[in-house]
Amino acid sequence: MNDSQNHIRSHYVGLMRNTARSALKAVMEENGLDWLPKSGSQIRPIPVYEGNNINLERYVSRKTLSTSIVWPETQSDTYLPGYYKQIRTKSGENRNEVVVIAENYCYARWIAAKELMHGLIEDDNYPATNSIDLVNQLIDELAAGPHRASCAPQTAVDEAAWLGAAYYLIPSTWIPLLKQMISDIEQQAPDSARDAYLHVAREIRVPEIILRSVLNNPYYIDY
């Protein structure tokens, strides 16, 4: 990747982090969730599409465009657990549609949060994927993962959205307490130590591997 592509990536990572932070603060505040919890009893999953109060899906609708998640009945989710579309309606207004194919609850929340992040990014559609050539480039680069040789703007923003989802679902201010929970399980229930991350991940309803990645990443920015 060249300097320009790295610069674009950094831009979208920063934009996504700030966007996720704003969404998280608003949703937590309106749901009475503690920004700085002192006890495990204060920890609850951050709403993505659930509940009757504000959640991420409703926040995106309120903040930018009308947004909905659809849940198609399909068995084909080997490589594609979800995607995002922005559509201009016949009346001339744009709307967001997030398609979630993932079935597992924690995983579906993760995918939905990632795709909803796209609905919050306003960047004059610079990184839009709106031609067959751009779709092919996006698919190829995302499928190649870390082995790809280049990173187009639409790929950069797509990958940054994963980080946005992590920031949204795992508030950085919760990290010390989440780590304490894991430590407490390891010490007080040694037979369950192997599943300590899984138990804590289940409490906040995120995939275990995502929680592990965040808690063990010294560069996960605290704000």
Added chain:
Amino acid sequence: MSVSNFDKWFSQQVEAGLVDIKLAITAGKGVTNEAIKDEILAAEAAISSGFFREPPKARSATPADIMAIIKNSTIQATA
């Protein structure tokens, strides 16, 4: 070069107002450009046909002894 089903679908979507698409892709053994496109088309076919399911809900539960540990975990507030 022949136009694939995906290309045809995508062109129709752009004509109908598609502005942007972003994807969550799980890279892995066997992943190909065509396999991903097939999964998009399968999902879109389900949507067009009105085949929807309920959003996933929590099913798994934490064992009571572990839950007690988690709920009683505390941390000292830092200034």
